[in-house]
Amino acid sequence: MSEDAPAWFTEALAAPVELGVVDVDGAPIHYRAWGKAGNDGGIVLVHGGAAHSRWWDHIAPFLARDRRVVALDLSGHGDSGRRDEYRMDCWADEVLAAAAHGGAGPDPLVIGHSMGGMVAITAARLRGTEMAGAVAIDTPFWEEQPEEQAAGAQQAFGPLRRYPSREDALRRFKLIPPQDGNVPAVYAHIAETSLYAHDDTWTWKFDPNVFRGRARPVPLELPQCRVAVFRAEHGLVPVDMGERIAERLGRVVPVIEIPLAAHHVMIDQPLSLITGLRTLLEDWTHSEPHKPRP
Template identity: 80%
Template sequence: MTATTPEGAPAWFTEALAASVEVGIVNVGGADIHYRAWGKPGDESGIVLVHGGAAHSRWWDHIAPFLAGDRRVVALDLSGHGDSGRRPEYRMELWADEVLATAEAGRAGPHPLVIGHSMGGMVSLTTARLRGSELAGAVAIDTPFWDNLPEDAAANAQQAFGPLRTYPTKDDALRRFKLIPTQDGNVPAVLAHIAETSLHERASGWSWKFDPNVFRGRTTLRTLTLPQCRVAVFRAERGLVPPDMGDLIAERLGRVVPVVEIPFSAHHVMIDQPLSLITGLRTLLADWTHSEPHKPTPEV
């Protein structure tokens, strides 16, 4: 589906959506995984962007072009999300396979940096735990480790993400779009773009793209072990990762993990503070390009 640029969108957003983008498909374990790619493959490690639960690759449309200066940037739809195929069950380990297969198919390898938001942060660190030697690094953005993800909590409470409804018109569906958790201060053009690209048209009407079964029986990341690659954590000042959780994550990962706070942001950082997120990620990339990784101090 081709989305239109919302009226009154800021110039930087319009520029991002006008950037050249390639689309592709790679089959992973019997499911077709759709992805979008920006920039030319080069000498620098590419980037794979991983969305959160019930989201999709187009949450990154306004972020990816600003990370693709001299890097290849790929954003995928995890299975059960967006335009990708569905599975009988969903596991972090299989999503990690999808990340690496997409990196290869989208030419973001051979040692990509994986950046994930919320549930996507769990996918990123699972990839780092299982295949860290194949990565340049992993970044988790406002991922509440050891707590339930907001989408899981809403699904378990039957407040959202139940059986998919079909709406007679796109406008009817868009009026029902909401963020989980809700938040104020969103950039209207970003929110409108994400809402519109979350829908697809069927013969009977319009419905959301995600598979509700994603939230049933899914395993989450409950333990953190030091992976064989660099790791960074971004937390939203008003999000789901309080300062003490950020400190605990850094401690569990050997005290060599930067914890970066995005000020004035809620959980969905790319919707209410996108430029701050871009700046933070660019700064991290610049540092990791020109510095040596710190090694954890062995316990005596």
């Protein structure tokens, strides 16, 4: 870890964490868990495309002080198994299975970033009665995800390259879409945990096939549970898209802006994201949901 890492980040990474694996339809799904199991109001954190559970290492401990928090690797990502086909409904099943196995159930709140926000909303649409709510963070509904755009343009996420050394691989790490202002310690941690060793070489922890053949778009329907949308001020969800999402979901969805943030909010504005999520959790703990407008 960098010597100039901020104290809050160092403390977050030192927080006790448990590792677990649950089988979902033949694939081992790995997860990390913080906080005491059995506490009410469990949370599941879902990463974006080509990412993994450790994007949440510095966020989860701040949400786990009185809750169980689970961050999973979706199939095709991180340390979890691969599949012949990747579907949103299957990923939603993985999320709820990890919640139950990892002690974040029953009725977890599912929080997803980018593509993970689509997974969260899919879970709410299909199995919302089993959830306390769903939160999508800078998820550009009705548009291709940035990873899909890059893969389609053959700019990234093609066949995995193998690098002769860890250092060589880290020099190639980049965010899609690129952004400035990242917290250096957070950026370095995510890059370092995105690699694994294979036959004396290093490569990335994702299956390029996750970007091929997925059904789109994700339908937005009146929710069976609470839903909230976070948008980054300089991210992929413009103001008018946030308004369209709220309108489609019955005008009961808060649309919350993270100031100064780009798409990868947990890398450039992590403390603002933590503050926004904790504020939403506190409000939802003490308020009753509005009924959606027909």
